[in-house]
Amino acid sequence: xxxxxxxxxxxxxxxxxxxxxxxxxxxxxxxxxxxxxxxxxxxxxxxxxxxxxxxxxxxxxxxxxxxxxxxxxxxxxxxxxxxxxxxxxxxxxxxxxxxxxxxxxxxxxxxxxxxxxxxxxxxxxxxxxxxxxxxxxxxxxxxxxxxxxxxxxxxxxxxxxxxxxxxxxxxxxxxxxxxxxxxxxxxxxxxxxxxxxxx
Amino acid sequence: xxxxxxxxxxxxxxxxxxxxxxxxxxxxxxxxxxxxxxxxxxxxxxxxxxxxxxxxxxxxxxxxxxxxxxxxxxxxxxxxxxxxxxxxxxxxxxxxxxxxxxxxxxxxxxxxxxxxxxxxxxxxxxxxxxxxxxxxxxxxxxxxxxxxxxxxxxxxxxxxxxxxxxxxxxxxxxxxxxxxxxxxxxxxxxxxxxxxxxx
Numbered sequence: 001x002x003x004x005x006x007x008x009x010x011x012x013x014x015x016x017x018x019x020x021x022x023x024x025x026x027x028x029x030x031x032x033x034x035x036x037x038x039x040x041x042x043x044x045x046x047x048x049x050x051x052x053x054x055x056x057x058x059x060x061x062x063x064x065x066x067x068x069x070x071x072x073x074x075x076x077x078x079x080x081x082x083x084x085x086x087x088x089x090x091x092x093x094x095x096x097x098x099x100x101x102x103x104x105x106x107x108x109x110x111x112x113x114x115x116x117x118x119x120x121x122x123x124x125x126x127x128x129x130x131x132x133x134x135x136x137x138x139x140x141x142x143x144x145x146x147x148x149x150x151x152x153x154x155x156x157x158x159x160x161x162x163x164x165x166x167x168x169x170x171x172x173x174x175x176x177x178x179x180x181x182x183x184x185x186x187x188x189x190x191x192x193x194x195x196x197x198x199x
Numbered sequence: 200x201x202x203x204x205x206x207x208x209x210x211x212x213x214x215x216x217x218x219x220x221x222x223x224x225x226x227x228x229x230x231x232x233x234x235x236x237x238x239x240x241x242x243x244x245x246x247x248x249x250x251x252x253x254x255x256x257x258x259x260x261x262x263x264x265x266x267x268x269x270x271x272x273x274x275x276x277x278x279x280x281x282x283x284x285x286x287x288x289x290x291x292x293x294x295x296x297x298x299x300x301x302x303x304x305x306x307x308x309x310x311x312x313x314x315x316x317x318x319x320x321x322x323x324x325x326x327x328x329x330x331x332x333x334x335x336x337x338x339x340x341x342x343x344x345x346x347x348x349x350x351x352x353x354x355x356x357x358x359x360x361x362x363x364x365x366x367x368x369x370x371x372x373x374x375x376x377x378x379x380x381x382x383x384x385x386x387x388x389x390x391x392x393x394x395x396x397x398x
Contacts, residue, residue: 007250008263008292014246017239019231020224028381031289032218033247034254034263040216045248047213048232051206052240055233064207064233090230093207182227 008034060131062107062124064089072096078104081138085128085157087111087145091181095143098189103141106131111149112156125157132164139167141196145181146171158199169196207233259330261306261323263288271295277303280337284327284356286310286344290380294342297388302340305330310348311355324356331363338366340395344380345370357398368395 008030016026033041057063058070065071072078072092082103086092092105110123120126131137140161144150158168171192184192207229215225232240256262257269264270271277271291281302285291291304309322319325330336339360343349357367370391383391 007246007253007265010246011250014243017243018228020227025219027292028219028289029217030250031292033251034288036251038251041248041251044213044216045244047209048247049240049244051210051229052232052235052237054206066206089233090227093226093230 058107061105062089062109062127063092063105073104078102079135080104081136082141083128083131083135083137083139084141084143085154086143086181087150087153091143091145094182094184094189098186098193100190100193101141103139104135108144108153111144111153113149120156123153125160128157129160132161132166137166139169141193142168142170142199143181145179147178154199162199168199170199171196257306260304261288261308261326262291262304271304277301278334279303280335281340282327282330282334282336282338283340283342284353285342285380286349286352290342290344293381293383293388297385297392299389299392302338303334307343307352310343310352312348312351319355322352324359327356328359331360331365336365338368340392341367341369341398342380346377353398361398367398369398370395 008027011030011033012023012026015021015029016023021029033044036044054066055064056066058065058073059068060073061070063070063072065073067074080103082101083106084095084101084103085106085108086095087108087110089107092107095101095105106124106128108123108125108128110118112118112120112123128140140157142154142157144153154170158170161168172194181189207226210229210232211222211225214220214228215222220228232243235243253265254263255265257264257272258267259272260269262269262271264272266273279302281300282305283294283300283302284305284307285294286307286309288306291306294300294304305323305327307322307324307327309317311317311319311322327339339356341353341356343352353369357369360367371393380388
């Protein structure tokens with residue numbers, strides 16, 4: 001980074017820490033921001049910092065929230081007995097873009113991965129089990145990613161819950177195996193929901 | 200953008216305004232930032248906002264500066280009689296990465312473009328002329344981009360300055376015609392400086 005241009009170098013350094021932004025793009029962005037009106041930069045910085053500060057996790061489902069409950073858990077009519085289990089909050093966003101699912105979510109915050117030392121106690125499985133005794137649940141829809149870890153996590157949760165007499169389903173493999181739920185289009189996601197099968 | 204997730208939607212909205220960041224990347228970045236430690240987001244936001252606030256233009260050359268003069272103009276030893284004229288501040292950064300040029304800069308803040316109604320009075324040509332009478336100048340190196348507007352601007356400035364008996368040179372067309380100075384590698388830029396010719 002060029003000596004002396006500290007504010008721009010500092011911007012670029014921070015921007016380059018974001019995923020998908022390399023050194024060159026970071027510097028280009030920094031110069032762009034340097035040339036933006038002060039007010040616009042203020043809005044950008046405020047959106048990031050105040051936004052981050054405002055975020056917490058939903059006490060019930062683990063999704064991002066501003067209050068104790070996330071906006072989805074706050075909606076009475078979404079208590080329809082279905083809980084869709086996903087890996088993380090961005091998967092909730094992906095499911096919501098489909099606009100088809102009317103139930104609640106449960107965000108695991110990860111998937112089982114013996115390779116990385118992530119066991120059942122490291123993700124929010126216990127919290128899911130607790131919900132089964134306090135909420136009226138008819139169906140658990142397992143919507144973890146269709147990769148090895150996602151499948152293993154789904155199988156693990158199914159083994160825990162099926163003996164309790166609750167319906168456990170897995171979204172169909174309409175989504176290409178090995179891909180990421182977050183990047184799946186709405187139509188494919190809807191098909192995957194439709195074709196979900198009993199585990 | 201998903202209803203209810205206001206802080207994340209607000210982040211994504213602001214990020215999508217940056218060049219080269221589409222809706223999808225903006226949302227991905229927003230989720231990444233939501234999951235970053237608060238301290239890290241604070242650093243990012245502070246780098247952008249405080250950085251932008253700290254920036255002004257150098258009174259002499261028009262480059263970005265934190266004080267009245269930019270770090271380059273503040274260095275006594277760079278007063279070597281050479282002034283390299285570039286379109287904008289990021290071109291100064293590109294030239295500096297080469298580490299070969301030991302003189303001063305003059306940032307025009309644009310190039311002549313009759314098509315876009317940008318005439319000599321809209322870019323910092325008058326300020327350049329003023330420098331010629333207050334600074335000891337032996338050579339003006341015209342390093343505007345090798346495109347139509349950059350060439351026209353170089354030719355215009357050459358016509359103004361040559362009658363004053365000051366050496367006026369143009370960086371060589373080592374850089375591919377039609378490309379952007381900012382993306383030229385250091386070696387090509389060095390060759391272009393070497394092969395500069397009298398106008």
